[in-house]
Amino acid sequence: MILKDTTLLQSQCYVNGSWVDGEENKTFEVKNPFDQSVIQSVSDFNVNDTRKAILAAEIAQKEWKKTTAGERSIRLRKWFDLMIENKEDLGKILTLEQGKPLQEAIGEIVYGASFVEWFAEEAKRTYGDVIPGHQADKRIVTIKQPVGVVAAITPWNFPNAMITRKVAPALAAGCSIIVKPAKYTPLSALALGVLAERAGIPKGVFNVITSSRTSEIGDELTSNSIVRKLSFTGSTVVGKQLIKACADTVKKVSMELGGNAPFIVFADADIDQAVEGAIASKYRNAGQTCVCSNRFFVHQDVYQTFTSKLKKAVANLKLGNGMEDGVQIGPLIDESAVQFVEGVVDDAVKKGGEIDLGGKRSDENNQIYLPTILSNLTKEMDVYTEEIFGPVIPIFEFSTEEEVIDMANDTPYGLAAYFYGKDYQLVWRVAEALEYGMVGINTGMISTTVAPFGGIKESGFGKEGSKYGIDEYLEMKYMCFG
Ligand SMILES: NC(=O)C1=CN([C@@H]2O[C@H](COP(=O)(O)OP(=O)(O)OC[C@H]3O[C@@H](n4cnc5c(N)ncnc54)[C@H](OP(=O)(O)O)[C@@H]3O)[C@@H](O)[C@H]2O)C=CC1
């Protein structure tokens, strides 16, 4: 791999300010999902190694919490600057281990860095209140304090931004953190460790532990009473297990889980804009994003126009190796992800659905699934109920607003929803009726540092980014002065 700074590619874990192997000296391989070539082997931590990292984070937090917000802000700002300076290298590492196109990967680095910059500022704004007392001789004040040691378990689909979105507010609040990145994408996490060290973030405040022993490490992070907060991004199935596991030590928990986003096109929508939004929201990371639109509902009056324009646009997408110029869709993360997508498409076809485009793996690369459009669908199909996490657009036709709202909300998930329409009364009605944590109106791109990212229902709880994101890492204390 051609990196300007080869020291960004690490194989050891970053614990207590040192680069270390696990006590058993075991490693596991990180592979490029495009061609299965081995990029690097990394340390395979066990439970004991994890405990040591937790203890280091506990000691470090005792000092870190005493620093001023301004001091923490300077360290975070430096970390942000280093991420931006190294964005090309960080992007290359990300593309190699994750598969997304290089320009998209560099975009993720800039997005990831934006959380660090944002929370460097928010560190200074964790205000408390002075509340008028309830009795003449009482004075009431609230302050906000860091929750303590945090654990973060992060997914492979955003190996950089899902880490910074948790670490930056935690550090800004005065917490220390142990990150366990997904086993497919530990290299981006370790590279962040290199830059955190250079930024002067004190030892033990930010720790990265890599391991293939997922559930053992998860058990330790969730059961260890030193850890006071768990932040998780990943599947709803695993999120539910982690919530249960955190119950015994009553940890504060944030969960950013799966979605089943509706994308609705009303009869008065600007169709060209809707097609553009559909491509943007569906094909980000080849469909492997929790806010990717999952079910498309198109009004019968514009169904033909929308689908024919969409088909043309989708057919033009360039597939291939994310390192090659111009590629827009890379491989899916692993064989089981491709098989899952094949399964939902086969299920639709068996039940009468039609493939309008794609519907199979690429002939050139077994890990790439062709951008696919399906029609003639029903609610009984998996494409209606499952989070597809792949480049498949299932299109359903509707005729009334009531019918489409019912279908859009007919899911246990509640992360993101999108719709296109112009009538302002309809826009308000629909935006309020959608049971989702985030709604895109005439846009397919809703992710930004400045807005509260998070779901409702089985998509989780807690907000990331925005002025609210730091509250997830703070406790409010009320003091009553007699
Ligand atoms: N909301 C989102 O952004 C994401 C949603 N998903 C959804 O989940 C589906 C499956 O993807 P998958 O990668 O299996 O998602 P998982 O939820 O299994 O993985 C996400 C993270 O959780 C970790 N993890 C898994 N099981 C445990 C456990 N028992 N204890 C502690 N940590 C655990 C994984 O570690 P390890 O890598 O070591 O296995 C990874 O770091 C996707 O197709 C998609 O639908 C997936 C990823 C992100």
Ligand SMILES: O=C(O)CCCC(=O)O
């Ligand atoms: O959980 C995910 O799938 C990552 C969300 C990326 C984003 O912030 O849009």
